[in-house]
Amino acid sequence: MAVVLTVGVTLAASLFTGATARAELGPIPAETDWLFVDDGPDPADRDPFEPLNRGIFGFNEVVYGWLFDPVATAYQWAMPGPGRRAVRRFFSNLSEPVTLVNDLLRFRPKQAGSSGARFLINTTAGVGGLFDPAAAWGLEPHTSGFGGTLAVYRVPSGPYLVIPVMGPSTARDAVGGLVDGAMRPDTWLLAATPRLVMAAGSGFTTYDIERERLDALRDTSVDFYAALRSAYLLDRDARIRLLLVSDD
Numbered sequence: 001m002a003v004v005l006t007v008g009v010t011l012a013a014s015l016f017t018g019a020t021a022r023a024e025l026g027p028i029p030a031e032t033d034w035l036f037v038d039d040g041p042d043p044a045d046r047d048p049f050e051p052l053n054r055g056i057f058g059f060n061e062v063v064y065g066w067l068f069d070p071v072a073t074a075y076q077w078a079m080p081g082p083g084r085r086a087v088r089r090f091f092s093n094l095s096e097p098v099t100l101v102n103d104l105l106r107f108r109p110k111q112a113g114s115s116g117a118r119f120l121i122n123t124t125a126g127v128g129g130l131f132d133p134a135a136a137w138g139l140e141p142h143t144s145g146f147g148g149t150l151a152v153y154r155v156p157s158g159p160y161l162v163i164p165v166m167g168p169s170t171a172r173d174a175v176g177g178l179v180d181g182a183m184r185p186d187t188w189l190l191a192a193t194p195r196l197v198m199a200a201g202s203g204f205t206t207y208d209i210e211r212e213r214l215d216a217l218r219d220t221s222v223d224f225y226a227a228l229r230s231a232y233l234l235d236r237d238a239r240i241r242l243l244l245v246s247d248d
Contacts, residue, residue, distance in 0.1 A: 043233045044226070046160045053162040057225050063165055068207050086130040088209070091202045093122045093129025095143065098183045102144035106152050114139050146183075147176025151240045160229060168232040
């Protein structure tokens with residue numbers, strides 16, 4: 001049973017799958033965000049598997065309510081804010097090699113060099129990434145995921161998907177998430193059990209960040225499934241659109 005729960009939490013590392021993807025470009029200006037301008041495609045038209053997706057969505061809601069919410073609440077109670085931020089920095093540091101590779105695939109050597117330097121500095125002087133001295137030295141963080149890289153190469157997003165435990169995604173971002181996970185150093189350097197523990201910690205850290213926004217959307221939505229689908233697709237499309245402009 002413990003193994004099953006750990007595997008489930010491992011999948012939660014990509015909860016609200018765009019967590020990394022959404023961060024690629026930082027905040028979206030209102031004038032370019034489809035959440036503010038009504039000229040984007042109807043999200044429902046991109047959901048050909050809606051009956052199946054709704055079933056998985058319902059399953060995920062049960063898992064979140066019975067497992068993730070209590071653990072996240074206990075985590076917030078036991079870990080003060082500075083400690084939670086340090087944990088977030090630790091897991092973010094593990095993603096720097098992923099960003100480096102994706103920057104190279106996008107022919108952005110300057111950004112790749114910054115990611116490589118950040119990883120070396122924060123892994124050593126930053127005590128494994130718990131602290132971020134690289135930012136103080138002028139190397140600001142950024143993220144690049146393989147889903148965004150596929151978009152740069154004009155791979156279509158494909159249909160909207162709801163993945164068990166992991167949540168909203170698209171076909172392109174689901175593939176991107178698998179590739180990004182395979183490029184993380186802990187995937188290759190750790191044995192199976194500690195790797196599951198690390199992924200579980202990453203998953204709960206992600207959920208800790210996203211839970212408040214999810215709860216707010218849930219409380220204000222007549223149809224939470226449709227609202228979350230629209231929020232995910234519109235936000236992701238806006239970021240991809242800016243990503244394509246920045247890489248042209």
